[in-house]
Amino acid sequence: MSLLRGESVFFDNLPEVRLPFTPEALASLKAGQLISLSGTLYTGRDQTHRRLCALLDEGKDLPVDLAGQLLYYVGPSPPRPGRVIGAAGPTTSYRMDSYTPRLLALGLAATMGKGARSAEVRQAMLAHGAVYLAAIGGAGAFLSQCVKKSELVAFGDAGPEALYRFEVENFPAVVINDLDGRDYYALVAAANKKGEG
Amino acid sequence: MREIDSNEIRKGVRDLTIAAAHDLEPDILEALRGARDRETGELAGNILDLLLVNAEIASRERIPVCQDTGTGILFLELGQEVHIRGDLNDALQEGVRLGYEEGYLRKSVCDPLTRKNTGTNTPAVVHLEMVPGDRLVIRFLPKGCGSENMSSLVMLPPAAGTEGVVQHVIDRVVAAGSNPCPPMIVGVGLGGSFEKAALLAKKALLRPVGVRSDRADVAALEERLLREINARGQGVHGFGGINTALAVHMETFPCHIASLPVAINIQCHAHRHKEIIL
Numbered sequence: 001m002s003l004l005r006g007e008s009v010f011f012d013n014l015p016e017v018r019l020p021f022t023p024e025a026l027a028s029l030k031a032g033q034l035i036s037l038s039g040t041l042y043t044g045r046d047q048t049h050r051r052l053c054a055l056l057d058e059g060k061d062l063p064v065d066l067a068g069q070l071l072y073y074v075g076p077s078p079p080r081p082g083r084v085i086g087a088a089g090p091t092t093s094y095r096m097d098s099y100t101p102r103l104l105a106l107g108l109a110a111t112m113g114k115g116a117r118s119a120e121v122r123q124a125m126l127a128h129g130a131v132y133l134a135a136i137g138g139a140g141a142f143l144s145q146c147v148k149k150s151e152l153v154a155f156g157d158a159g160p161e162a163l164y165r166f167e168v169e170n171f172p173a174v175v176i177n178d179l180d181g182r183d184y185y186a187l188v189a190a191a192n193k194k195g196e197g
Numbered sequence: 198m199r200e201i202d203s204n205e206i207r208k209g210v211r212d213l214t215i216a217a218a219h220d221l222e223p224d225i226l227e228a229l230r231g232a233r234d235r236e237t238g239e240l241a242g243n244i245l246d247l248l249l250v251n252a253e254i255a256s257r258e259r260i261p262v263c264q265d266t267g268t269g270i271l272f273l274e275l276g277q278e279v280h281i282r283g284d285l286n287d288a289l290q291e292g293v294r295l296g297y298e299e300g301y302l303r304k305s306v307c308d309p310l311t312r313k314n315t316g317t318n319t320p321a322v323v324h325l326e327m328v329p330g331d332r333l334v335i336r337f338l339p340k341g342c343g344s345e346n347m348s349s350l351v352m353l354p355p356a357a358g359t360e361g362v363v364q365h366v367i368d369r370v371v372a373a374g375s376n377p378c379p380p381m382i383v384g385v386g387l388g389g390s391f392e393k394a395a396l397l398a399k400k401a402l403l404r405p406v407g408v409r410s411d412r413a414d415v416a417a418l419e420e421r422l423l424r425e426i427n428a429r430g431q432g433v434h435g436f437g438g439i440n441t442a443l444a445v446h447m448e449t450f451p452c453h454i455a456s457l458p459v460a461i462n463i464q465c466h467a468h469r470h471k472e473i474i475l
Contacts, residue, residue: 027324041344077264077303086301087264092343092376135379138467139247141255159314160303188437192430
């Protein structure tokens, strides 16, 4: 299967993974692996995180049960008429770091964005059995075509920062942090260091 | 004296914003193709291929290259023999507002304290320079914040010298990691004052990708920085390899005898820029 249907033949024969993850699928992911995601995920970035944690502070229920789900850090551009969504690539993940451990404690199974996570988030992922994926930054037009359905769940007044439910098909992502505690960015850095030595 | 109607400016800016979001310029496409040709890593190579396909899809399907369609940065060179009929600033801001609305671009501008979105992607940041002649040149650089957030400004002691500058730039680029969507373009502003260095770093991004400085010593420094950054092996999206940066552009300006300002403005591979001449 090619992710670029008719465009080209890159990314052939990627492992296809259904969302939400089964525990077995989650455990099978390995740092550095390029995978193809299909199924349901939720979106949120700065404002959604701020508001989710404010709800938790107030002891209120969240607008969606995140247990077992993937939360994708994206603020899409608006769709043209007749389209599902505009550009929909990842935003940088470290801005969510201060909120993420609380969501992982609620059972969130995976997060997806771009760039490395903090030591606290990595530790929380290990503690709660969660993974972190990188989507392809700056490929917003391509990734737009992998989003087959988009539905507003909460915080609509936050515009692009709202919480959406996406149905995605053949959405490419790279596994950065796996359940065994490996970090792909760190592995690359360690390999470079070894090369220098 | 030559007259330019502010309506023409408004329309021109609107068109620039929409074109910039969807159609990458030949300089960045060429740089990405060059990186693809040099790339040896499988994953990095696949991603560079995907970025080139992404650019094609964006242009053909009119989907922005990246969902972060940026803060609007406008650089104007206004000929001193030009008279503008109407309000220049209103025309610029209205052009940006119309472009982001009519082009289905993401509005990403908010109040710094309340974080309330202005809803129009305005105000855009405007840099105006008076120049000889009777033309108005408008350059539009929508700046996404994955890369902008990795920028920095430091006032080094002059004793730090060239080596201090090199070390600082490399440290900042390495610390940025995969956050700014490498392969990146590194704009460096050297000298001037606090604010001048920052402006130079941003203006350095307006230079066509990979064109060296006119100054031989600066050009040599650009090449050295590019070589050393790419030797660190962070690569495309931090996945390893030789393509961490596509180019280093450095702009300089004389500075105080007690000072060595160094500003770094990082640009992602989705390097969107457009210009018109009125």
